[in-house]
Amino acid sequence: xxxxxxxxxxxxxxxxxxxxxxxxxxxxxxxxxxxxxxxxxxxxxxxxxxxxxxxxxxxxxxxxxxxxxxxxxxxxxxxxxxxxxxxxxxxxxxxxxxxxxxxxxxxxxxxxxxxxxxxxxxxxxxxxxxxxxxxxxxxxxxxxxxxxxxxxxxxxxxxxxxxxxxxxxxxxxxxxxxxxxxxxxxxxxxxxxxxxxxxxxxxxxxxxxxxxxxxxxxxxxxxxxxxxxxxxxxxxxxxxxxxxxxxxxxxxxxxxxxxxxxxxxxxxxxxxxxxxxxxxxxxxxxxxxxxxxxxxxxxxxxxxxxxxxxxxxxxxxxxxxxxxxxxxxxxxxxxxxxxxxxxxxxxxxxxxxxxxxxxxxxxxxxxxxxxxxxxxxxxxxxxxxxxxxxxxxxxxxxxxxxxxxxxxxxxxxxxxxxxxxxxxxxxxxxxxxxxxxxxxxxxxxxxxxxxxxxxxxxxxxxxxxxxxxxxxxxxxxxxxxxxxxxxxxxxxxxxxxxxxxxxxxxxxxxxxx
Amino acid sequence: xxxxxxxxxxxxxxxxxxxxxxxxxxxxxxxxxxxxxxxxxxxxxxxxxxxxxxxxxxxxxxxxxxxxxxxxxxxxxxxxxxxxxxxxxxxxxxxxxxxxxxxxxxxxxxxxxxxxxxxxxxxxxxxxxxxxxxxxxxxxxxxxxxxxxxxxxxxxxxxxxxxxxxxxxxxxxxxxxxxxxxxxxxxxxxxxxxxxxxxxxxxxxxxxxxxxxxxxxxxxxxxxxxxxxxxxxxxxxxxxxxxxxxxxxxxxxxxxxxxxxxxxxxxxxxxxxxxxxxxxxxxxxxxxxxxxxxxxxxxxxxxxxxxxxxxxxxxxxxxxxxxxxxxxxxxxxxxxxxxxxxxxxxxxxxxxxxxxxxxxxxxxxxxxxxxxxxxxxxxxxxxxxxxxxxxxxxxxxxxxxxxxxxxxxxxxxxxxxxxxxxxxxxxxxxxxxxxxxxxx
Numbered sequence: 001x002x003x004x005x006x007x008x009x010x011x012x013x014x015x016x017x018x019x020x021x022x023x024x025x026x027x028x029x030x031x032x033x034x035x036x037x038x039x040x041x042x043x044x045x046x047x048x049x050x051x052x053x054x055x056x057x058x059x060x061x062x063x064x065x066x067x068x069x070x071x072x073x074x075x076x077x078x079x080x081x082x083x084x085x086x087x088x089x090x091x092x093x094x095x096x097x098x099x100x101x102x103x104x105x106x107x108x109x110x111x112x113x114x115x116x117x118x119x120x121x122x123x124x125x126x127x128x129x130x131x132x133x134x135x136x137x138x139x140x141x142x143x144x145x146x147x148x149x150x151x152x153x154x155x156x157x158x159x160x161x162x163x164x165x166x167x168x169x170x171x172x173x174x175x176x177x178x179x180x181x182x183x184x185x186x187x188x189x190x191x192x193x194x195x196x197x198x199x200x201x202x203x204x205x206x207x208x209x210x211x212x213x214x215x216x217x218x219x220x221x222x223x224x225x226x227x228x229x230x231x232x233x234x235x236x237x238x239x240x241x242x243x244x245x246x247x248x249x250x251x252x253x254x255x256x257x258x259x260x261x262x263x264x265x266x267x268x269x270x271x272x273x274x275x276x277x278x279x280x281x282x283x284x285x286x287x288x289x290x291x292x293x294x295x296x297x298x299x300x301x302x303x304x305x306x307x308x309x310x311x312x313x314x315x316x317x318x319x320x321x322x323x324x325x326x327x328x329x330x331x332x333x334x335x336x337x338x339x340x341x342x343x344x345x346x347x348x349x350x351x352x353x354x355x356x357x358x359x360x361x362x363x364x365x366x367x368x369x370x371x372x373x374x375x376x377x378x379x380x381x382x383x384x385x386x387x388x389x390x391x392x393x394x395x396x397x398x399x400x401x402x403x404x405x406x407x408x409x410x411x412x413x414x415x416x417x418x419x420x421x422x423x424x425x426x427x428x429x430x431x432x433x434x435x436x437x438x439x440x441x442x443x444x445x446x447x448x449x450x451x452x453x454x455x456x457x458x459x460x461x462x463x464x465x466x467x468x469x470x471x472x473x474x475x476x477x478x479x480x481x482x483x484x485x486x487x488x489x490x491x492x493x494x495x496x497x498x499x500x501x502x503x504x505x506x507x508x509x510x511x512x513x
Numbered sequence: 514x515x516x517x518x519x520x521x522x523x524x525x526x527x528x529x530x531x532x533x534x535x536x537x538x539x540x541x542x543x544x545x546x547x548x549x550x551x552x553x554x555x556x557x558x559x560x561x562x563x564x565x566x567x568x569x570x571x572x573x574x575x576x577x578x579x580x581x582x583x584x585x586x587x588x589x590x591x592x593x594x595x596x597x598x599x600x601x602x603x604x605x606x607x608x609x610x611x612x613x614x615x616x617x618x619x620x621x622x623x624x625x626x627x628x629x630x631x632x633x634x635x636x637x638x639x640x641x642x643x644x645x646x647x648x649x650x651x652x653x654x655x656x657x658x659x660x661x662x663x664x665x666x667x668x669x670x671x672x673x674x675x676x677x678x679x680x681x682x683x684x685x686x687x688x689x690x691x692x693x694x695x696x697x698x699x700x701x702x703x704x705x706x707x708x709x710x711x712x713x714x715x716x717x718x719x720x721x722x723x724x725x726x727x728x729x730x731x732x733x734x735x736x737x738x739x740x741x742x743x744x745x746x747x748x749x750x751x752x753x754x755x756x757x758x759x760x761x762x763x764x765x766x767x768x769x770x771x772x773x774x775x776x777x778x779x780x781x782x783x784x785x786x787x788x789x790x791x792x793x794x795x796x797x798x799x800x801x802x803x804x805x806x807x808x809x810x811x812x813x814x815x816x817x818x819x820x821x822x823x824x825x826x827x828x829x830x831x832x833x834x835x836x837x838x839x840x841x842x843x844x845x846x847x848x849x850x851x852x853x854x855x856x857x858x859x860x861x862x863x864x865x866x867x868x869x870x871x872x873x874x875x876x877x878x879x880x881x882x883x884x885x886x887x888x889x890x891x892x893x894x895x896x897x898x899x900x901x902x903x904x905x906x907x908x909x910x911x912x913x914x915x916x917x918x919x920x921x922x923x924x925x926x927x928x929x930x931x932x933x934x935x936x937x938x939x940x941x942x943x944x945x946x947x948x949x950x951x952x953x
Contacts, residue, residue: 085605088776089841093608095579095601099594102584115561119584132562135639168604191776227777227887236778236887274890277746277915277951308553309662310698312706388563427881427894431661431698431706432741434911436881436894458882458892458913510882510892510913510951513746 044150047204047214051077051103055148057123058206061105062144065130066208069139070107070114072368073130074207074346077103077121078387082199085168087175087192095168104387105130109137111307111369115390145210153342153349156333159218159246163198166247171196174222174250181259182226186267190234191227196220198247205347213347218244219338219494221483224262228270235269237422237440238262242483242494245336265422265441272455275444275511281417282459282504283410283445286478288423290399290497292504293328294486295426295435296463297321298497301330301355301363302381302393302488303370305430312433312464313361321361322467325403328356330365332380332396338483339396339495341380346391350380355398356467367393385491395486399498403473407501410472412448418509419443419450420459433463458510466504474501514544514566514586516673516685522586523677526570526595531679533599537573537613538679539815542566542586545672550642552650553664557643572598576607610840618816618836618846619682627801627808630687631717634671637691642667645693645724652728653695657736661706665695665728669718682815690806691718695731699739707738709878713935716804734877737898741908743952744899750873750926751914751948752866752900755933757878758940762796762854764884764891764918769823771838771849773886780889780919781829789829790922793859796824800852807853807937816848827923854938859928863942866929868903874912874950875900882913889918895950912952921945 048054058075065073080100085092103126104117114136116129175194182192201217225238239261243249284292297313305311313321322328332341332350341350346368354362364370367382370393383394411419419442426437439457443450479498486495514522519542530538544566551559568591569582581598583591650665669692675685694712701707711731713722753761765781773779781789800818802808811817814836823831834842835849867875875898882893892915898905929942 091606091608093578093606093611095605097579097581097598097601099583099585112557113559113561115559115563117563117565119566129563133560136557136560168601172604191778193776229777234777234887236885274915277913277949279953308664308698310706310708312704314706388565390559390561424883425881429708429880429896431708432738432896432910433705434880434894434896436913438881438883438892440883456883456885456888456890456892458894458915460880460894460911460913462911508743508911508913508951508953510894510915512915512949513748513951 044212044214047202050079050202051121051204053121058148059144060123061126061130062206062208064127065105065107065134066142066144067131068134068137069142070109070134070137071142072108072208073133074106074205075103076345076387077204078201080199080201080386081164082197084195084197085171085175087179087194090179092172092175100386102387104389105133106390107133107136108369111373112136113390117387144208147210148206148212149210151211151213151347153213153215156340156342157218157244157336160248161246163200163218163220163246166198170247174255178224178255178259181256182224182263185259185263186228188228188230188267189226189263190229193225195223207347211347213343215342218246220245220247220249222250222258223483224258226262226266228266230270233270235266237266237269239265240482242338242481243336244338244340249336268441268453269455272441272453275418275454275457275509277509277511277513279506279508281414282507282509283414283417283419284499284502285419285421286407286474286476286499286501288480288482288497289420289502290480290499291423291426291437292499293398293400294395294495294497295428295437296461296466297328297355298330298395298398299428299488300430300433300463301365303364303366303374304393306364307370307373310431312431316361319361320359321464322356322359322470324359325473326356326359326467326470327354327401328398329354329401330381330395330398334397334479337397337479337496341396344380344382345384346382348378348380348382350396353379353381365393365395367391383493385493389491392489394488394493395495397479397496397498399477399479400473400500400502402475402477402500405472405474407474407476410474410501410503411445411450413472413503414445414448417445418454419445428463434460435463436460459507460510461507466507469505469507470502471505472503476500516675516687519544519673519675520677520683520685523675526568526591527677527679529592529595530570530572530599533596535572535574535599539571539613540677541569541674543672543674545670547668547670548642549666549668550646551664551666552646554662555650555654558664570595570598572602573612574599574602576609576611577602577605578608578611579605610837612840613678613680614814614816614836614846616681620817622810622817623801625801627805627810628803629689629716629808631689633718634689637669637718649693649695649724649728652725653697653732656729656732657699659699659736660697660732661700662698663695667693676815678815684811684815686809689716691715691721693721694727697731697735699735701739707735707741709734709738714806715935716806720804738896738908738910741896741910743911744909745953746951748947749950750870751876751945752863752870752873753876753943754863755929755931755940755942757876758933758943759936759938760879760893761943762938762940765922766833766851767886768889769832771832771834771842771844774832775838775841778887780887784829787829788827789919790824790827791925792826793925793928794824794827794922795822795857797822797855797857798852799855802853805853805937807851809852812848812850816846818848818852821847851937854940855932856928856941858930858932858941860930861927863929863931866927866942866944867900867905870900871902873900874898874909875905884918891916891918912950915949915951924948
């Protein structure tokens with residue numbers, strides 16, 4: 001559809017990953033990976049061997065990259081192996097696999113970026129790419145470091161078994177089992193589609209400050225979608241679970257939940273109506289409704305949009321933006337959560353970053369360029385989709401901390417409004433502040449009680465206004481467990497979000513009049 | 514690697530897969546070279562240049578199916594990759610509908626040059642690329658004192674691909690694409706920072722529009738948004754500008770696809786031959802437009818393309834049927850993807866359509882929203898301009914349109930004469946009556 005505007009959107013479901021079978025190239029000991037995955041130099045040497053490089057070659061590549069006087073350069077090696085196996089019409093009858101391998105070379109000069117990548121990891125190909133990226137600068141050459149120091153990192157995503165050791169025959173029974181459960185729960189179900197995906201990404205980063213660091217990044221998701229029929233009316237809905245985890249994530253309880261929730265959410269739609277069009281009170285259910293934060297404030301706090309003067313939050317640091325019981329964080333360290341990272345894609349440590357603390361706008365989300373620009377500290381938000389892209393500030397797991405109210409009193413306080421529970425996608429215009437999110441299902445609230453189900457409503461508001469209109473925050477914070485993917489400037493990255501039960505006093509609901 | 518070498522590699526990969534036991538095989542080999550330049554606020558901001566490769570292999574083994582992709586094209590790696598792909602397929606359940614297309618669908622490929630590859634591609638040098646983005650940025654930045662930020666970009670890509678199916682199909686193509694434009698953020702004086710863009714993508718370098726147009730229109734569009742606000746909920750007439758109309762067609766495309774029909778998640782199931790839209794709506798899929806961004810002689814499965822009327826004066830004529838779901842449905846395949854989507858044009862310009870509106874909203878962009886392919890229910894955010902008696906009164910935003918697709922297209926009252934040529938979905942501006950808007 002041609003070039004779209006700078007769309008910032010969030011959508012559920014793991015993006016059309018396809019891939020995978022190059023097996024066991026990495027000979028990690030899973031037990032070691034579980035306890036102390038990235039800690040010793042032996043590990044670094046495994047990565048060097050795997051990518052067919054050593055310290056000397058990397059230093060030479062960096063010297064080429066800085067050949068025209070860049071301030072900084074980094075080299076990002078990645079090997080990603082992804083698999084999906086799918087069930088449709090009661091049979092596990094399709095599988096997709098993809099292998100992606102390459103190195104990206106970035107040169108930074110001031111705020112400017114030169115970038116190139118190659119899929120051929122040979123000294124010649126890397127130096128050619130480095131020389132291309134070097135062209136962003138036009139001065140006398142900068143001296144590359146004399147040696148590299150390895151940095152050890154924590155492990156926020158311990159797994160018992162690496163995905164490379166889980167072959168397709170181990171995954172197939174999960175799909176069959178869930179499919180049986182879905183059909184046994186309700187006779188109105190006529191179709192069930194299930195996709196089981198996993199990926200393993202091996203990353204090695206070196207930079208001109210003399211650092212190397214490596215990371216193993218697992219990811220998995222199980223996504224169920226079903227269609228039901230009743231009196232010639234059909235409805236489709238579903239549920240998914242996603243995490244940076246191993247196959248042990250899919251416990252019997254989680255398998256049951258996938259089937260239960262998919263069926264319940266689909267069947268509920270038979271009774272669903274459309275609410276009235278216009279402004280009304282909206283209560284957000286705990287969990288995935290954190291999409292509100294992602295769109296209303298998260299993107300606007302990414303420092304590149306502020307550095308470029310295009311965010312509506314560009315001059316609001318230190319100012320009150322929400323009631324004092326509102327605290328919003330972006331965290332890269334939640335255990336096994338989809339948006340967590342041991343290190344960001346520039347090799348910086350991740351952390352829990354406060355966007356809003358007690359109602360005051362606190363910190364932007366920084367990558368290296370913006371941290372330098374603002375003379376601020378790194379927040380570990382420099383992320384990229386793959387070695388094909390330069391990093392930029394991106395969210396990780398964005399959520400609101402618990403507040404003083406109970407969910408019951410929040411719902412009870414609403415005379416006439418909307419309770420939003422499940423979501424598909426959202427988008428924001430960073431400068432004007434308009435943002436939307438699409439409510440797939442929820443309920444009406446009438447006289448303090450949840451009543452009829454509702455469906456297919458787009459909600460639209462203005463970021464700063466909606467933050468100011470948060471009037472109650474529950475004590476029941478929940479992180480989303482379904483798989484969310486965020487898109488920005490053509491790059492997709494996995495994220496998560498969360499929210500306690502929250503009441504917004506007024507927001508526009510796309511209904512009927 | 515030129516296309517001849519790619520073809521040899523694809524044939525070799527087919528042989529490899531067969532030697533490991535695959536019954537039928539389909540292989541795609543593609544390569545692209547992409548260059549991108551960005552200028553921001555008077556300074557070179559970004560330079561990016563790279564070449565990438567991909568090999569995809571689909572295995573059909575005893576009615577078992579899987580598909581595998583890699584970017585490591587070294588033969589040693591590929592041998593291992595392919596043998597594992599075949600081995601993995603054996604674990605799957607057989608599916609009698611999985612097979613390569615019947616070779617009869619490969620026949621009759623046209624022998625015409627669609628002019629998708631610009632013979633002058635190699636003449637464009639890095640100095641020119643930088644100059645174009647610098648000039649557009651400078652034109653845009655100097656055309657208003659309200660500009661807070663301005664980025665202009667130029668990019669081009671050269672891609673080549675081949676496809677081999679083991680039951681008798683071979684094809685190759687070479688394409689170029691050139692894209693340039695600007696995005697602009699302006700100060701509305703009240704803390705808001707409206708934004709808009711103007712980009713164009715073409716097959717031949719010489720068809721890139723005038724740089725003045727690319728830069729200035731982006732600024733004008735952003736300035737037009739100053740003072741935007743929501744309005745009272747209600748029913749208004751709506752004109753959707755050509756470049757945004759594709760968003761609406763997307764809500765029809767998904768339920769027109771065979772997988773939605775077969776999976777019982779299409780509100781258009783069983784509606785062939787029925788009226789699903791007004792008489793004004795004639796939708797054509799045309800693969801043969803010279804220089805077209807969606808033009809092609811064969812589709813992603815190797816099936817020959819044809820010009821097809823999909824909706825004729827509001828009557829649904831054809832779905833989008835790929836080979837697999839066609840087999841499952843017992844329907845003749847006609848390709849599951851679009852080429853160039855066009856509509857039978859009306860006679861009016863966008864200005865004329867707006868002048869004909871007594872009270873309505875000219876939608877210049879969509880934000881978020883979604884459409885339920887099973888039921889046709891939709892709700893989508895909009896930005897635009899409020900029109901009274903044919904005159905633009907003020908900008909609007911933060912509103913939604915809602916309804917059901919079954920009924921929505923029946924209120925298509927007029928079609929513009931201005932197909933959006935910078936997309937493969939070349940839709941003109943569209944006029945709908947009585948659309949449900951929600952605001953205050």
